[in-house]
Amino acid sequence: MALECVGGAVLSSFLGAVFQKLASPQVLDFFRGTKIDQKLRKDLENKLLSIQAVLDDAEQKQFGNMQVRDWLIKLKVAMLDVEDVLDEIQHSRLQVQPQSESQTCTCKLPNFFKSSPLSSFNKEINSNMKNVLDDLDDLASRMDNLGLKKASDLVVGSGSGGKVPQSKSSVVESDICCRDADKEMIINWLTSDTDNMLSILSIWGMGGLAWVCVSQEFDVLNVSRAILDTFTKSIENSDRLEIVHTKLKDKLRGNRFLLVLDDVWIESRPKWEAVQNALVCGAQGSRILVTTSSEKFASTMRSKEHELEQLQEDYCWKLFAKHAFRDDNLPRDPGCPEIGMKIVKKCQGLPLVLKSMGSLLHNKSFVSDWENILKSEIWEIEDSDIVPALALSYHHLPPHLKTCFAYCALFPKDYVFHRECLIQLWMAEKFLNCHQGNKSPEEVGQQYFNDLISRSFFQQSSKYEDGFVMHDLLNDLAKYVCGDIYFRFGVDDEGKSTQKITRHFSVSIITKQRFDGFATSCDDKRLRTFMPTSIEKLPDSVCNFKHLRSLDLSYTGIEKLPESTCSLYNLQILKLNYCRCLKELPSNLHELTNLHGLEFVNTKIIKVPPHLGKLKNLQVAMSSFDVGKCSEFTIQKFGELNFLHERLSFRELQNIENPSDALAADLKNKTHLVELEFEWNSHQNPDDSAKERDVIVIENLQPSKHLEKLSIINYGGKQFPNWLSDNSLSNVMSLELNNCQSCQHLPSLGLLPFLKNL
Template sequence: MGGVGKTTLAQHVFNDPRVDEAKFVVKAWVCISDEFDVFKVSRSILEAVTKFTDDSRDTEMVHRRLKEKLSGKKFLLILDDVWNENQLKWEEVLKPLGFGVQGSRILVTTRSKEVASTMRSEVHSLKQLHEDHCWKLFAKHAFRDDDDTESNPECREIGMKMVKKCKGPPLALKTMGSLLYNKSSVSEWKIVSQSEIWEFSKERSNIIPALALSYIHLPSHLKACFVYCAMFPKDYEFEKENLIHLWMTENLLHSRQHSETLEEVCQQYFNDLLSRSFFQRSGDAEELFVMHDLLNDLAKYVAGDIYFRYELGQTNKIQKVTRHFSVKGRYNEYFDGFGSLCNTEKLRTFMPIDSSLHINMSTIHELLTKFKFLRILSLSHCSNLEELPDSVGNLEHLRSLDLSWTKIKKLSEKICSLSPLQILKLNHCMDLEELPSNLHLLTTLCRLEFTWTKVRKVPPGLEKLKNLKVMMNFFEVDHSMESGIQRLGKLNNLSHGLSIEGLQDIENPEDALEADLKNKTHLMSLTLGWKRTGNSIDSKKAEDVLENLQPSKNLKELSIINYGGNKFPKWLVDDSLPNLVSLVLRNCESCQHLPPLGLFPLLKALKIIDSPRLVGSLKGAFGDRSSLESLVIAKLDAECFPDENLLPLSLAKLTIYGFPNLEKLDYKGLFQLSSLQSLALYLCPKLQCLPEQGLPQSISNLNIYRCPLLIQRCQRGGEDWEKIAHVQYLDIDY
């Protein structure tokens, strides 16, 4: 049965501390869903193991790489929502998994007993929740607190009847409870309880009545937003921000206050659907979400033919009423056009779902000429796309254009004639060097993204677009007016992260004030960098420039690179950055003292690179508080690590990187770090031994990379490693 909690239980197992105690070196989670293609499943497992996208061209290559990654290691693999009943396919997937060490485990969730039989595995069938547990789960979502259940006896009685009608699945109980949460009158509860939907034929439609009822009682604007997700395949992970942008450009807003932006309204819509259990978080990722399979079925059922999900190879035709089209294929497959599959010319959305899908140029030309009513066009990850034809100017209704992860080198100026365009995304277009000069003519443009490109100049006139939010991760200062630091001051809505390079070219430090970083409240991450030249460093000028680049108090991550000043700015030594979580100081060799780190109540991560004097000032830098969890110290010429108690007791992860002359880790304070869980030693070719007192018992991960002498000692048994849950030796040849 769907919705009984199989995936939830597997997640609890996956994240249980006792699993960590079992010393699994590799833990991986893979969603399988309907399709069980051996190559695709094996590649998904490999990507889950390595945490990287894989470019293997065939099953043999994937299996070879997977064998290399798992050989000699104990692993835990979760395969979620498996439907395959083909014994031969399962045995093929198992081949490289057999090279893990004894004690490795594969946990599978499935609705089919035949799948369990095919896998020849131990079966644990989840039973329906006990009636008392059903009520508690329902009441948790339906009532504000325990007192409400006692003060509303009629609602309690009605609720108990509905709990019985839900017939056990936790998903049904949660969504039904969430539906009734904002219904305070007995009459409203009775209307839901007496609905004819309870007699809905699940055998005919595969839709649980409780979920159908929850949808029917949604406000009309939330219904439209939910149904739009019918384009997503099962188990598809989507970003909250991207879905909100789709809603915005489809104009799915119901109403809003004058003080609210479109994005703020859509944020509220998303949160409403999340609170009603129509969406759920995907693992620990803050911005990744999924829909339960049963809710995905519901969206598709309600959407009918208006929303069409196409998988390469299927023969179903796109109906005349279809307006929204998504396409999904296997790795490296080409979508080579609609051909006779398409019976409409009024598509409003075209969106590839699989990032490995390719679209040939004739299909792109067909899109731009045939479907003139397109509002949303995504060609993201179309790796063969090097230019967008001028025929893009035909799309007079286009509101969103996503060309991210393509080989686009230059954008047609025809884009500037698309007057309704609201969103333009060009992220990871690594060959793109400049933006169209007339972007300021797009008066409706509210979002422009061009992170990880070669674009270094902001087109003139963008400051005229008062509602424009810009995402750019790189701005290079030079002596020209086109790239002067002052240009940033006119972009009030810079968001996410930004790296400003070439600060040595600011001639007048007062110009830095005009960047107005203090009022860039949406900027969460900032890198401020100078380029080291053969010329002598004007330390006073560098200090004044940095002082005038004070960021917003909302900033969470700050990096200062190649700074030539002798002291840090006032805003870094007072309490001007209360939300700072991460601080990187690289090649700040003239600075002798760290900022008082105790003034940053949320600071969790600190990196000190190529700055020996700052390492010496670690002691005492934390004051009375010590919330730092991660510390990286890199690229020093020291022969031994300082043997005084420099580090805060709260430290959970310590990385020592690039010490060419370090012979011994003679740091007695290391043993006292009772919170230390991970120790990483990288590129220390002369390092031979760890502290005589040993390592803290709290350590569960030890990573050694390119430290050949220490690795040899480890392999000879010169150290006691039995207490370490995860010892990893990488690349032992220096």
């Protein structure tokens, strides 16, 4: 069985997963135990090996040849279809296994799981396998016509295979070089005297000259509300434009302001004038600074214009060298700088491209590697929106990073994503190869994420400290290599005829369209990721999503999850954060044996499934737990769960009748909980026995030593817990003691060396 890349094949992540499943005990057992032609399995293996040999050449040629690109996308779909078939086989054997191990088992299995050579399930697998082989035969027959070469025929070293040195931490982006003249011009404009009530400056230049993303839709109401929110530091929910503009005028009237409009993409002058009319109430000297990628859009603003030109040659070299060499004293051939100068000339003075190429070459020590990049055919691609240098940077990523980067095609432009959330999604798709010593999947994901940052594929958001973004050009690149396998409803709607290949589906939060089902959007039976933001009810047909790995229903109006959700045996991540109407979870959620991430932060859930502790790998994120409202899931059950969310509030603690239940919660070992709130009912009037019980309860709720923020509210005991004064919480920075009326003495706060807020 071939488990290694041939010639640095870039689809090795897909093929490796398929080969491993073909060799799994469940699959081998299935083919041995049925009359399905075992030759199918061998034919599949051989066909994959023959196609694998040309993958590296196809990945390189896809940027200049749309036929090759379409061939690659169809191949990826075929790989996913193969995985789906093998997943169904594995699941069927795992369901049968308990029956064979115990003759006394009384569980009832669906008929298609029973070992009958003529069963409908076996016939379905046989049919699906033949369909996949037909697809692969068709793809293999086109390889010669597309001029695809086998890895053995390619120049050694020109591909993306081989061991990749470990990259260093990301480059700090705080310093902006080579733009002194531009900065001086802007400062002069800001500080100059003018008789105009409102002065506007548009800075324009092609994407890549600055790290500026372009918003595809200029919606007057949304833009106006965003401006009002910025000035009021609150959220405006009105859908009436006149109300928003009246509030905005009242806020600005008589005040001088500076407003920066980033990412502007607008061709309609009336739309801009509709926004501008609400901004003319400011005092004399008010300024609006606009960035855009087109002179045409800048002229729409009727503003003073400043073109951001390409960097001069010597500045280009400085920026490139900063990323390529990084003062790390890595040994390199002396000819590398000379080759680097030639590569810099191909970057067309674009900072984004210079950073990307520098980051790529940082990990290559030999002049032959630099020459291969200089002579790559990808530089010559034409008639494409993809910047050649970025395509080249992508091509030279190791296979695992290519797969992880391409997943971001699911995100719309300007989307701010979080490190932990993206790593979760990678984990659900089995993108994280954990054959690296004792590293956990999370640690491997952190390494992959940092590698993509260091190569300039991700950048920290300027708006959110813990958020990250991709440049528009890189978003286009991810979408290009994935096609409609990753589909963004409300963004990619032009390709309706090809949506049946979709496996990862998201609904844009800014779309005006209401998502009302899957029939016209994608094949729900093959869906792997579902990230909607505009539905109010999840249909019972969700049970059809057999191959779903990630289901994110956060911020939606759903009131409950159907019990059929518990049949999604591949589901690994379920997110229900900020579902304000959600009150309960399915009682059999523990049947999702692959589930490792469950989040329901800021919901109204008062009933937690009682057997979640059976899922030993499950990590739970919730914001609060009401002891008084949950009889089936008592506080001691927390001892069985692992928490991934940093904050948790325990309420109605007076309802704990047995203090040993609090001890069983085992908060001392919940190291991810860095913020805790303990709250009793403010209307209680505890007697002496209740006060004594409260003392024992809070003593048993001792947090871990990693706690940073603690609140104790309406506590009825006469003394604070000993763990608050014995130096076991030395990391606490914030402490709230609210309405603890029976306590006569404060704890020894001098033992909290990092305490800042009391």
